[in-house]
Amino acid sequence: MLRVSLRNLLVNKLRLLLTVMAVVIGVSFVSGTFVLSDTMVKAFDELYTGLTSGTDVVVRSKSAYEADVTTTGGQVRPVDDGLVETVRAVPGVAAAEGSVFGFALIIDKDGVPIQPGGAPTFGTSISADLELSGGGTMREGRPPSGPDEMVIDARTAHQAGFEVGDDVDVVLEDGRKTYELVGIVGFGETDSLLGATLSGWDLPTAQEALGKTGLVDEIDARAEDGVSADDLRGRIATVLPDGVEAVTGEQVAEDSTESVRDALGIFTTVLLVFAGVALLVGSFVIWNTFNVLVAQRRREVALLRAVGATRRQVLGGVLSEAVAIGAVAGLLGLVSGIGLALGIRSLLGLVGVDIPSTSPAIEMRTVVAGLVVGLGVTAVAAVLPAWSATRVAPMEALRDVVPVSRGSGRIRHLAGWVTTGVGAGLLLLIALMGNQRWWTVIATVTTFAGLVVVGPSLARGLARVADHGRRGNGWRLAARNVRRSSRRAAATALALTIGLTVVVAVSVTASSLKDSVTEAVSGGNRSDLILEAEGAGMGISPAVADLLRVRDDVRDVVELREWGAQIAGAGQLVTGLDPRGLDRVLDLGMESGAVTDLAPGRILVSASNAEDLGVRPGDELVVTFPETGPATFEVAGTFGRGSLINAHYVISMADFEANVTSRLDGAILLTVADGIGPDEAKATIEEAVAEYPNVEVNTPADITRDARASVDQLLGIVTALLLLAVVVAVLGIVNTLALSVVERTRELGLMRAVGATRRQVRAVVRRESVLMSLLGALTGVALGVGSGAALARALGDEGITTVSVPLLTVGVYFAIAVAVGVLAALGPARRASRVDVLRAVTTE
Amino acid sequence: MRTEPAETPGRAATETPLAARAVRARKVYGEGDTAVVALDDVSLDLPSGEFTAIMGPSGSGKSTLMHCLAGLDTLTAGQVLVREIDLATLSDRERTILRRDRLGFVFQSFNLLPTLTAEENITLPADLAGRAPDPEWQRTVVAKLDLGARLCHRPSELSGGQQQRVAVARALISRPEVVFADEPTGALDQKAGTELLRFLRSVVDELGQTVLMVTHDPGAAAYADRVVFLVDGAIVEELAAPTRGAILDVMSRLGA
Numbered sequence A: 001m002l003r004v005s006l007r008n009l010l011v012n013k014l015r016l017l018l019t020v021m022a023v024v025i026g027v028s029f030v031s032g033t034f035v036l037s038d039t040m041v042k043a044f045d046e047l048y049t050g051l052t053s054g055t056d057v058v059v060r061s062k063s064a065y066e067a068d069v070t071t072t073g074g075q076v077r078p079v080d081d082g083l084v085e086t087v088r089a090v091p092g093v094a095a096a097e098g099s100v101f102g103f104a105l106i107i108d109k110d111g112v113p114i115q116p117g118g119a120p121t122f123g124t125s126i127s128a129d130l131e132l133s134g135g136g137t138m139r140e141g142r143p144p145s146g147p148d149e150m151v152i153d154a155r156t157a158h159q160a161g162f163e164v165g166d167d168v169d170v171v172l173e174d175g176r177k178t179y180e181l182v183g184i185v186g187f188g189e190t191d192s193l194l195g196a197t198l199s200g201w202d203l204p205t206a207q208e209a210l211g212k213t214g215l216v217d218e219i220d221a222r223a224e225d226g227v228s229a230d231d232l233r234g235r236i237a238t239v240l241p242d243g244v245e246a247v248t249g250e251q252v253a254e255d256s257t258e259s260v261r262d263a264l265g266i267f268t269t270v271l272l273v274f275a276g277v278a279l280l281v282g283s284f285v286i287w288n289t290f291n292v293l294v295a296q297r298r299r300e301v302a303l304l305r306a307v308g309a310t311r312r313q314v315l316g317g318v319l320s321e322a323v324a325i326g327a328v329a330g331l332l333g334l335v336s337g338i339g340l341a342l343g344i345r346s347l348l349g350l351v352g353v354d355i356p357s358t359s360p361a362i363e364m365r366t367v368v369a370g371l372v373v374g375l376g377v378t379a380v381a382a383v384l385p386a387w388s389a390t391r392v393a394p395m396e397a398l399r400d401v402v403p404v405s406r407g408s409g410r411i412r413h414l415a416g417w418v419t420t421g422v423g424a425g426l427l428l429l430i431a432l433m434g435n436q437r438w439w440t441v442i443a444t445v446t447t448f449a450g451l452v453v454v455g456p457s458l459a460r461g462l463a464r465v466a467d468h469g470r471r472g473n474g475w476r477l478a479a480r481n482v483r484r485s486s487r488r489a490a491a492t493a494l495a496l497t498i499g500l501t502v503v504v505a506v507s508v509t510a511s512s513l514k515d516s517v518t519e520a521v522s523g524g525n526r527s528d529l530i531l532e533a534e535g536a537g538m539g540i541s542p543a544v545a546d547l548l549r550v551r552d553d554v555r556d557v558v559e560l561r562e563w564g565a566q567i568a569g570a571g572q573l574v575t576g577l578d579p580r581g582l583d584r585v586l587d588l589g590m591e592s593g594a595v596t597d598l599a600p601g602r603i604l605v606s607a608s609n610a611e612d613l614g615v616r617p618g619d620e621l622v623v624t625f626p627e628t629g630p631a632t633f634e635v636a637g638t639f640g641r642g643s644l645i646n647a648h649y650v651i652s653m654a655d656f657e658a659n660v661t662s663r664l665d666g667a668i669l670l671t672v673a674d675g676i677g678p679d680e681a682k683a684t685i686e687e688a689v690a691e692y693p694n695v696e697v698n699t700p701a702d703i704t705r706d707a708r709a710s711v712d713q714l715l716g717i718v719t720a721l722l723l724l725a726v727v728v729a730v731l732g733i734v735n736t737l738a739l740s741v742v743e744r745t746r747e748l749g750l751m752r753a754v755g756a757t758r759r760q761v762r763a764v765v766r767r768e769s770v771l772m773s774l775l776g777a778l779t780g781v782a783l784g785v786g787s788g789a790a791l792a793r794a795l796g797d798e799g800i801t802t803v804s805v806p807l808l809t810v811g812v813y814f815a816i817a818v819a820v821g822v823l824a825a826l827g828p829a830r831r832a833s834r835v836d837v838l839r840a841v842t843t844e
Numbered sequence B: 001m002r003t004e005p006a007e008t009p010g011r012a013a014t015e016t017p018l019a020a021r022a023v024r025a026r027k028v029y030g031e032g033d034t035a036v037v038a039l040d041d042v043s044l045d046l047p048s049g050e051f052t053a054i055m056g057p058s059g060s061g062k063s064t065l066m067h068c069l070a071g072l073d074t075l076t077a078g079q080v081l082v083r084e085i086d087l088a089t090l091s092d093r094e095r096t097i098l099r100r101d102r103l104g105f106v107f108q109s110f111n112l113l114p115t116l117t118a119e120e121n122i123t124l125p126a127d128l129a130g131r132a133p134d135p136e137w138q139r140t141v142v143a144k145l146d147l148g149a150r151l152c153h154r155p156s157e158l159s160g161g162q163q164q165r166v167a168v169a170r171a172l173i174s175r176p177e178v179v180f181a182d183e184p185t186g187a188l189d190q191k192a193g194t195e196l197l198r199f200l201r202s203v204v205d206e207l208g209q210t211v212l213m214v215t216h217d218p219g220a221a222a223y224a225d226r227v228v229f230l231v232d233g234a235i236v237e238e239l240a241a242p243t244r245g246a247i248l249d250v251m252s253r254l255g256a
């Protein structure tokens, strides 16, 4: 049996290739994702291990909880630098140095801030004992010493063309300063820490520059010979005050690697979701292919059965064919996945994300996942067709019956329509109700399941419409062929449906998001200008706000800061601001209480979150800050329009400063004196903050435009990934067409014999393809718009307040889907037109 | 010869009396040692309004000759002319259109597209040409072949004999110069076969069509105006106004 099936496989190489490709794309996505994230984790692990290699024990403040690095930058509460002496005095400590970290933006020779790829721009103290300064090595020059000297990382030096002896301008929290460059630092083989820019001073200078006079963020200690790191940690721990901990360097490296792993986790999950969509589509293609193969081989199977093959052998034969395809697809997918991962990594390198180099990490899990997914998807997809092959009666070998696709049973049919209707109704209901994420998914899947059942009827319906085409232009013959094999046509189209549904749903959601952003800005904003930090930098120096406040042409200046904190067990962003003048720059849309109620000890909560938490004005709410731990606030009011400043929790600036070390502003909203137009205001303020080149001055219109553009950019990336699923669906169409062309050799030959030109034969195949893709496009767009609208309504909490369907975009996708039908038909149509007329008409 | 048709519709009467002919037609399959000479300098005239049968042992080149005459295959040497048009001078597309508009075919089996109804199969050549068939002629043909009641059926709902009649109707719909039929009764039983042959005879007599039929059955060949015997790719004998007995005589003489 195995021999028979393997020979079957090799008979048609093109078919094999197409079938395999449908799975390969999904598998390579899966394995590529794993390889990429494993390689990155490995690289960071090596880096962090290197960084802490000279440090045995790190002393730092305890964090109240494991805060998300992206919202806090890893900042812990600084400790008094007197503690350094205490640690040094512990027996067994060979050396101990305090260090500080903070914001420092290097300005290049043209006055432009250096912010590669939005990576952090940080400043730190560089200890004279370089071993304690995290694996850093002096590439050139010497370590800094004294209030006028600094060092920078090799990447920045190289990029900006700085050399030892140059003067370097740096923007700090409290203003801009100039230092003399005395050295250039590297980190093992890499020039920078993940693309971050680094400014280094000696400790006292760093403390002053970073606004931490008398404080250190951590103390690094090295043990004497013969004292183990664990020993030393224990000894140091006994002398530390409350709230300060001692951890081994190894532990710090592990924690850091772990946080990278966590951060990559989301990224990995998202990529795996895309892979899942591609695999789902792929499994449809496989399912369909095997259905067709089994249908085509009914007589062969019947003959085998007649000469004594058992059902089990027939089942085994088909399944082993599937397993062979799955194994090949799994292997190919694995290999191309590794290539994909390497490709993405060098792409990231090109855009400035400097990932430490290492060899690709191919873990056992990746290999197993790739093979299992490849095999699993193929085998599962082939089970039903294989099962139906076992039900071929031996008698069929003797009769000359053309297998006709039986119409589905009445009950099945009815159930299909009911399911589709329920799903669609549910989507409509969700779109009306809003905030039903999981139900959106359930309703979409339900509708799709219904479509799977009623697909053949839809295909027949569409064919009936196409049947009215003009004589001789191919529509009628195409329609008849679709009608004859409506199941196959539906299955082919449904693969496209899935791809298009996700693409359209995503673009509806994105478009709704864009409109909501516009609405948020125009609806809640009262300011004339909004200042933000350029790129994903750490923020705006508070000196900027001070500078603006004293100007005559500026009326109100409101600073906004945000930081990660934990509320009701979940990580949240807390916004700090000064309520004075807030009403003049921003309408928070207070639903209860007033903005002026925001005093120390009180908090404003967005209406939606207040409802989720079940708190009302007057209730108490505990906010746990990573640096200072839990603090209790009284809810002063609720608001409905926080989306402009992306806020759900607002506290007073006094409370914010008491709990957060960073003094950087996230944004500054201002109004200007009467009589100054927006363009003039922008130009004036831009000039006023010229000293701080990372500050971007935006009018509300700029904000809207930028926000829309960034949604578009994200949409572009997501769509590109999802289009892979559409590519798989197209492979499915090609496959189905190629198979049915083979199947219909005699018919095509007959058509040619009675006078169909090659062009006419091609037209028939092409129209069949267009009919199938039209079916996929219609259902996909309908389902996509429905679930996209429901999804947009479900994401009300994330700031989506309006639902908008981008008609033009959807129309374009529709047109593309149909065009894809024409493209997919190119090969099969050519093949059909080359059918040998004589071979077709002479009975074999 | 049988009686001339009382009335000769269409162009046949006004044009040259030869509907098609082969001139020193030669067809060789393969090359070198394995070369098979399927047709060896065959010359054959097909006069308008005549029913010609080709007979001969299996492998003698009957089908090959018919395919070459019908423009489905090309010759190695020699000429095929349909109404004095040399098929070799035509492109594939032109030959296809010639088949569509001026020639008709009936094969041994699998003549019809299973997705089309009988009527749609009949009008297929006209549809492919993008024009409606002459309704009066269509009615005549359908009536002649007694298909009126079956027009809306799919091929799978028709008997073998009915299917072959639909094929004949399809072949006639464009009022072709020649109708080619390769063993059209091969897959039919005695009764259906006889019926089909009567129909073929009557389209020649009453509609003035030209028919070339390949057959192994002396009884079938006896319906023709003339029988041509082919052996090893060459014409060895011709028999005008054949009877079953005369045909059997020739056959036994040829040892076929």
Ligand SMILES: Nc1ncnc2c1ncn2[C@@H]1O[C@H](COP(=O)(O)OP(=O)(O)OP(=O)(O)O)[C@@H](O)[C@H]1O
Binding pocket: B029, B030, B036, B037, B038, B056, B057, B058, B059, B060, B061, B062, B063, B064, B065
């Ligand atoms: N495509 C081909 N390639 C090689 N040889 C061929 C091909 N087609 C036909 N032949 C050979 O040409 C010769 C004539 O074949 P043809 O089919 O014309 O015979 P036939 O008289 O129709 O026979 P039958 O009565 O069995 O149908 C045979 O020897 C056959 O083997």
Ligand SMILES: [Mg+2]
Binding pocket: B062, B063, B064
């Ligand atoms: Mg033959």
